[in-house]
Amino acid sequence: MRAATIHGPKNIQVESVPDAALRSSRDAVVAVTHACVCGSDLWAYRGTAPRRPGQRMGHEFMGTVEEVGSDVETLRPGDHVLAPFLWSDGECEFCADGMHACCRQGGIWGQPGADGGQGEAVRVPYADATLVRLPDAPEGPLVPALMALCDVMCTGHHAALAARVRPGSTVAVVGDGAVGLCGVLAARRLGAERIVMLGRHPDRVALARRFGASDIVRDRGTAAAERVRELTGGSGVPAVIEAVGTRDSLQTAIAIARSGGAVGFVGTPHGVGDRLDVRQLFDRNIALGGGLAPARAYLPDLLADVLVGELDAGPVFDLTLDLPDTPRAYAAMHERHALKALIRI
Ligand SMILES: [Zn+2]
Secondary structure: OEEEEEOOOOOEEEEEOOOOOOOOOOOEEEEEEEEEOOOOHHHHHOOOOOOOOOEEOOOOEEEEEEEEOOOOOOOOOOOEEEEOOEEOOOOOHHHHOOOHHHOOOOEEOOOOOOOOOOEOEEEEOOHHHHOEEEOOOOOOOHHHHHHOOOOHHHHHHHHHHHOOOOOOOEEEEEOOOHHHHHHHHHHHHOOOOEEEEEOOOHHHHHHHHHHOOOEEEOOOHHHHHHHHHHHOOOOOEEEEEEOOOOHHHHHHHHHHEEEEEEEEEOOOOOOOOOOOOHHHHHHOOOEEEEOOOOHHHHHHHHHHHHHOOOOOOHHHOOEEEEHHHHHHHHHHHHOOOOOOEEEEO
16 A cells, blocks of 8 residues: 655655554554644654654544454444544543543554554554544535544644633634644634634634634734733733644743633644743643643544534645645645645545
């Protein structure tokens, strides 16, 4: 089969790899129909996150079940399924708590030894627990709406929960990538009344408004923090979503948080290290929550909203390419010509 692999910074290739195959009785093999490129894939693309030469790429996909192991009970060949970006066993103490991202048997697509989502097929461990069955073969605008659930929409939702967004909340979102934009949708879905988006890219700002942002702040750093405080009566924002993962963005998120408020951070940390201003969190009683999203826990509810047409993060996709063109998808996102790419397999 063919799959996307990485061979060094800015070197993505689509090449022949061993066919995905069952290894355990609880596995399924899924023939992938659609995959995506994630903003977090770009850390590997740029060489910031280490990868082994030839390692598979992609952790967002959906497709059709091709084969199931003898202990798989709920899935049959031919079923249409969506995968969260992590697999999980559904039965350890963390899965029981809804924290599937910390599953004892869990992992992420594309880690060494595992198939990646950007390829023709994927071996899925703990298939019953990991995969979510779809009612029909998705078509048209439902495809991008569903694909956003693999990671970015669940991650935006996780950030909104960690930021304690509730009906009537004022929320700020730091980061105008796909996750930040999904954070706007998630905050709106949870009943936020006012949503301030920090971003400056014209297309992304326009999409933020369409998703429910009421105010846009184009400044950065301390100027952004001042502007947000001005907009929100001087005391800051009770619920802040951080969706970038750099030291600057996390500092901005903490700076604009209202004393007693919460920051939900879901941008994969890069270069934050030990330089976080913990004293500020202490002095101002700011809660810092979030992390790797337990997408599997959120999928049933979010999927239900997508299927009835009440939730659609599909517009975050602004580029669709076929599997052989996957390297172009990375380049377009890296150069910020594309917000998020959908890959047809
Ligand atoms: Zn588990």
